[in-house]
Amino acid sequence: MNLKKPISPHGTVMAVSMMKDEAPFLLEWFAHHLAVGFTDILVYTNDCSDGTVEMLQRLEELGLGHHRPNVIAPGVKPQPSALSHAQEEPLVQGADWVLVFDADEFLSVNHPSGTVDGMLDDAVAQGANGIVITWRIFGSNGVVDWSRAPVTEQYTRAAPPDWNKGWGVKTLFRFDPEYWKLGIHRPSIRNKHLESGFADSVRWLNGSGREMPDYFRFHGWRSIRRSIGYDWAQMNHYAVKSVESYALRKFRGNVNNKTDKYNADYWALQDRNEVTDTRILRHAPRRAEIMAELLRDPVLARLHEQALARAEARLAGFRETDEYRALRDSLIAAGRVPIANVEAKPPKLRDPTRIAELMIRVSGERAEGRPAPEAPAPFDPYPPVVSLSEGADTEWVRNQEIELPAEPGVFSETALAAVRAGKFDRRHARNIAATLGDAVRLLDVGGGVGLVAMKALRANPRLVVMLQDDRPGLADAAKLVHRRNRMGDSSRLRVVGGPLRLGADGPDEARGLAACLNDFRPDTLRLSRPHAIGPATLAAMPLDTLRRLVIPLDAEADAEALRTDYASALAQLGFAESPAADSGSLVFLRGSAETSPR
Known part of the structure; x- marks a missing residue:
């Protein structure tokens, strides 16, 4: 096999992840992130039984990645445990740039270059040392049955980009273990450096290359309207995939040991298919080349085939059970919930007093002559040109005792879903x-x-x-x-x-x-x-x-x-x-x- 890890002018650009039983999808995930330009990929695993560990060990033997066991202390959840290990891992401590993300997340580089390097070129040219990348929530695309087709090619419909329940972030940033503590969504400045002047040096951009609000240096794991942007990058979040893929995840548990995570409510939240988004497919040809090269290795090819066969055998057994049939029917019903009706646990509010105090301490941090960031356009519930005629076929829906036209010529996709649910404004x-x-x-x-x-x-x-x-x-x-x-x-x-x-x-x-x-x-x-x-x-x-x-x-x-x-x-x-x-x-x-x- 002639495949080599990418080399970056920005040094070591490391992806850090944690996995449990992801073998059927592992090679696509791995190949994709080599394709976009990560020089190093480090994965922590816990309690795997489907060949994930063996595949990662083989990738390490081939010099293409790194695997570490996630040794979990009593009372600690797997994800925080992995982050704690990564914080002390020499490979991570020596990395120049780090991005922490999950196995069901694929980085889509929308930057004109199509590469992490090109995105970092522009970020560094602006004096930035971090890029805050917002999720795009991708649904099942109506797929029920299991398939061996690539995840990024099967699931091409997502929530609207202005749907704020899908605005969690992941952060690609210049890492120094002396100053930063790793986090699943973003790192945090170590307490001893909050008042040392280090915060003055933190300049993060959003996913469109615009400067993030000042408060985000200290707190926050979600974008807001002023910080949303996808022109450079987005993190495609494939939390559900098909109904049968989802069933596999439910019956095997998850990286955070949440016993009832994969229920119908979670499906309704994550199975969003309102708009088509195929931008990640720009990476498909290179990803396919890398994956084909990986499968030239007989050990990886055997492990990959065994993982797929094992998943399909488990599904064949599930399909005969009442539990599976009840789950399938509940998920299909949950997928019909309009986006305006979806409930989500509200994010934890940041302490405005504490954040204000921290910002006062680092006031004046914006360098002289640095241009102010361009604010993103606010959400507009109407299309660029509105059109409505008095036709007999117009659908009228009552909202607050007022009849509104449920017409795409009048409302944007997100607003139209709210109109149809009777919840507009x-x-x-x-x-x-x-x-x-x-x-x-x-x-x-x-x-x-x-x-x-x-x-x-x-x-x-x-x-x-x-x-x-x-x-x-x-x-x-x-x-x-x-x-x-x-x-x-x-x-x-x-x-x-x-x-x-x-x-x-x-x-x-x-x-x-x-x-x-x-x-x-x-x-x-x-x-x-x-x-x-x-x-x-x-x-x-x-x-x-x-x-x-x-x-x-x-x-x-x-x-x-x-x-x-x-x-x-x-x-x-x-x-x-x-x-x-x-x-x-x-x-x-x-x-x-x-x-x-x-």
Whole structure:
């Protein structure tokens, strides 16, 4: 066999993983990560009975990888145990770059180079020493039966990239055991170096090559809207595969000894097939070449064939049992759960006080002249161009007692799933009456089709609303939706489709918003798209009639930045944040207006 490990100009680029009974998939996983450019692959194993250990030992004999037994101390779970061993492993301590990830995760390098080296070239050129890579959750693709076909070729459908339940991360970073403690999602700075100045040197990029938020140096294992990105890399997470593959995993246990992990709820969470994503297939030809070369070794070929045959024999036995049939039926049913209905355990909230203290200690860390990171675009529930006609075949679904069109011409894929489940913008629609209080004239900027506005109008017969949205086609679609819900009275609900964005000859954003404010003279302004109107622009507007500003939040993480930005800009105008606001929105109140609203 002529296969050699890759050589990198960045030194040792090491993959560290831990496995239990992964033999049927091991060679594909191994070949794939040689193909993308890892120079070294180290795998820890525990309690294997399917040939995984023997295959890894043979790969080590061939000089292509490294295997270590995961000796687990009493009371310690396998995964933390493996990380503890890796922390002290000389091979890891001598590595230049390290990425810790699991056997059901495949790195997809979307960077133009198609290689880890090319991605690191650009990261290092930006002065970065880490890349935070976000998961993409890949489902079963409707596959029930076992197959020997490659994982990355069988399962090509995934959750939408903006589905935040799938935003766990893995971190490729420059490793120094003196400063870093390994973690499954990201490393942590050793306590003794938190105040030594080391944190000043940490500069991590997201999966699109943009700088990560400052807090992430200290805490966090998930991306947020401001940090999401897939242009350079994503970690394809094949947690379920086919129904029969999933059955094998359930009946053999898992690397963390979670006894009921592989149930129908977990399947519903992980079996996401809403969009097609085949970017990882750019690596398929090289992976296939490497795997073919691996199988030229008679020992590996025999072990691989035995692993496949053993799995197929186990499945043949399972198929005859009532337990298997019940599991199969429950998984198929769980796979039909709409994405909007999927529940997931919420992430552990970081301690904002502690993180703030740490960030204060390392304030001023951004080097002089370093450009500010470009923020990713916020999630938009509407397609680039919205189109809705009054056809008899339009499917209308009730959301908060309002009928919405379940049409891909109106909503993005993620939003459409929520519409069909009756949960579109549910939190804000439920709370809008309390949020608006005694408002009489509401200007809703970026209000989309107007679900929240219509809920507010039904709750308050005195309320008058101007609904503005500049996205192409949305104003026309909104008018059809309003008529469908018998709310087309323009004296109470006026729709404006004028632009609020920058124009070729100057800030049309400011002129457009000012015109709406002067024309309508609202006492309440709702920024349904807060990123479209910056706080400085807003503070310069004619806000003399305004008593209340409402900023809906997509996630708790948004509140941190928005609260700071808008509070400081509006304080000089007499606005203060309302402590009684619902958790889904920021509300700023002004005690009195210079001019009463008409």
